[in-house]
Amino acid sequence: MKTPINGTDLLELGYPQGSVIGIALNVNKKRTGHTKEQMLDLYKKVLETPENYIDDALFGKLATALIEKFAEKPEDFIALNPNPKAFSSYGLNHIEAGAIDQMKIAMQLPVTVGGALMPDAHQGYGLPIGGVLATQNAIIPYGVGVDIGCRMALSVYDIPEDFYYENEHKFKRELIAHSKFGAGHGFQGQYRADHAVLESPDFETNPFVKNLKDKAWSQLGSSGGGNHFVEFGILEFESDDAVLGISKGKYVALLTHSGSRGFGATVAGHYTKIAKELCPLPEVARNLAYLDMNSEMGQEYWIAMNLAGDYASACHEIIHNKMQQALGAEVLAKVENHHNFAWKEIWNGEEVIVHRKGATPAAKGVMGIIPGSMTAPGFLVRGKGEENAINSASHGAGRQMSRGQAFRTITKNEMQAVLNHHGVTLIGAGLDEAPMAYKDINQVMASQQELVDVVAKFTPKMVRMADDGSRED
Incomplete structure (x- = not known):
C-alpha cells in the first residue's frame, strides 16, 4: 500500500494554495513505482522548473x-476589499474555522453589503453552508448553492398520536409507496407525475434550460440523495396557535426535505462556470464569482434559479398530496420554507440580493421548519425579523462530521443502537447521515433565540432516505 501524499505535504514544498493543489493530488493517484519520498522529490523538481515537464505524461x-x-498578475483579477465589512455570527464557539474563514472572504467581495453566519454553519463551496450574504445588484451562483431552492415542507394532520402507534405498518407502507429516492433516480412512463410548473414559460428562456425539461419531468415528485428525507413524526403544540388555527396537543405530521434535483444541480454548474469566466476573482474567492443583475447572464440565472425553486416546491406538493390521499387525512396546516436561494429584499433601507445558503428566512412573523437529525427533534418556528442576522436563522442542526469522517468512524451497529433508543424506524440512509454526524440541535436553537420563536416541536418516528446514502446528482 503506497503512503499517501496530502495537500499539507505540497504546501510545505512551496506549492501555491488553490486549484494547483488539486491537480497535483490527482497526479499522485496515478503514481506507480515511486515511494512517497521519491514522489515528493519529483514534485519539488516540477515546482522549480515546470517548463521541463510540459510534455511529461504524468506531470504535464x-x-x-x-x-x-506564476504568470498571474494582480491586475488580472477583480480586487477584493482590503477592509471588509464585519458580519454577525450566532453560536460562534460551535462553528468550525473553515466556515468562518469562508465568510471572511465573502465579506471582501466588492459587491458585498452585509453578512451573517448561522449557528449550524459548516464549510462548503463558495459561501459556507449557514452563510447569509447581502450583495448590491449581483447574484452569486455558488452563494445560492448546488441544490437550488432546497426546502422543508410540513403537513399537520388531524390524526392523534395514538393512531400512529396503532398503525405503524400502514404508515410504513404508504411511506415506501409514495416516495422515491436516490441521486439521478426518477419516474418513467405512466408513473411520471404532472404539475403546472412544467408549463412555465421560463422553460423556454434559452436552449440550455429548455433541454433540462425532460429531466425535470422524470424526477418530479422524487427526493434525491444526501440528507433529503420524507418522514412521519409527532408534532407537539404546548399552547394554542391562533395564526395556524391549531389547538394545543400532539398531531401526526409529515415532514419532507429535498430540492430541485438534477435540474437545479445542472443549472448551478452551468452558471457557476459562466460566472467564473465573466468575473475573474483571486483564487481564494473564485467560487464566489458573481453575475451582474443588469447583465444578460445575470437575468438568465435569476430566471432559472426561480424556476428551480418553483420546481422544488412542486416536488414537495406532489409528495404531500399523494400522502394525504393515501392516509385519507385532513390537513390542518401546511408550512413550507426554502434555503439555497436568493431574494430581493429591503435591508438597511436599500434593495439588496440576499443569498441564504443553508439558512432559513426569518423575517418577522415568517414561519419556518428547522430539523435536527433522524433522531433529534425539529422545530416549527416563527421569525423575529432580526436585522443583524439579515432576517435569517439556521436551516438545521448542521454537520459536525464530514461525510467521509462519518463513514470512517460510525458503525452500522452504533447507528442502529441510537435509532432503537429513540424509537425511530429508518428506511434507507447511509452512515454519513447518522445522528452522530450532526451538531446538537438544542445547542443550535439556544444560539438563535433572538432570531426565532419556537411554535411546536417535531419528533421523528419513521424516516426514509436514499438507500445508499447517495449525494444529489
Whole structure:
C-alpha cells in the first residue's frame, strides 16, 4: 500500500494554495513505482522548473497549471476589499474555522453589503453552508448553492398520536409507496407525475434550460440523495396557535426535505462556470464569482434559479398530496420554507440580493421548519425579523462530521443502537447521515433565540432516505 501524499505535504514544498493543489493530488493517484519520498522529490523538481515537464505524461498538466499560476498578475483579477465589512455570527464557539474563514472572504467581495453566519454553519463551496450574504445588484451562483431552492415542507394532520402507534405498518407502507429516492433516480412512463410548473414559460428562456425539461419531468415528485428525507413524526403544540388555527396537543405530521434535483444541480454548474469566466476573482474567492443583475447572464440565472425553486416546491406538493390521499387525512396546516436561494429584499433601507445558503428566512412573523437529525427533534418556528442576522436563522442542526469522517468512524451497529433508543424506524440512509454526524440541535436553537420563536416541536418516528446514502446528482 503506497503512503499517501496530502495537500499539507505540497504546501510545505512551496506549492501555491488553490486549484494547483488539486491537480497535483490527482497526479499522485496515478503514481506507480515511486515511494512517497521519491514522489515528493519529483514534485519539488516540477515546482522549480515546470517548463521541463510540459510534455511529461504524468506531470504535464501540473506543469502547465504552475506556469499559468506564476504568470498571474494582480491586475488580472477583480480586487477584493482590503477592509471588509464585519458580519454577525450566532453560536460562534460551535462553528468550525473553515466556515468562518469562508465568510471572511465573502465579506471582501466588492459587491458585498452585509453578512451573517448561522449557528449550524459548516464549510462548503463558495459561501459556507449557514452563510447569509447581502450583495448590491449581483447574484452569486455558488452563494445560492448546488441544490437550488432546497426546502422543508410540513403537513399537520388531524390524526392523534395514538393512531400512529396503532398503525405503524400502514404508515410504513404508504411511506415506501409514495416516495422515491436516490441521486439521478426518477419516474418513467405512466408513473411520471404532472404539475403546472412544467408549463412555465421560463422553460423556454434559452436552449440550455429548455433541454433540462425532460429531466425535470422524470424526477418530479422524487427526493434525491444526501440528507433529503420524507418522514412521519409527532408534532407537539404546548399552547394554542391562533395564526395556524391549531389547538394545543400532539398531531401526526409529515415532514419532507429535498430540492430541485438534477435540474437545479445542472443549472448551478452551468452558471457557476459562466460566472467564473465573466468575473475573474483571486483564487481564494473564485467560487464566489458573481453575475451582474443588469447583465444578460445575470437575468438568465435569476430566471432559472426561480424556476428551480418553483420546481422544488412542486416536488414537495406532489409528495404531500399523494400522502394525504393515501392516509385519507385532513390537513390542518401546511408550512413550507426554502434555503439555497436568493431574494430581493429591503435591508438597511436599500434593495439588496440576499443569498441564504443553508439558512432559513426569518423575517418577522415568517414561519419556518428547522430539523435536527433522524433522531433529534425539529422545530416549527416563527421569525423575529432580526436585522443583524439579515432576517435569517439556521436551516438545521448542521454537520459536525464530514461525510467521509462519518463513514470512517460510525458503525452500522452504533447507528442502529441510537435509532432503537429513540424509537425511530429508518428506511434507507447511509452512515454519513447518522445522528452522530450532526451538531446538537438544542445547542443550535439556544444560539438563535433572538432570531426565532419556537411554535411546536417535531419528533421523528419513521424516516426514509436514499438507500445508499447517495449525494444529489
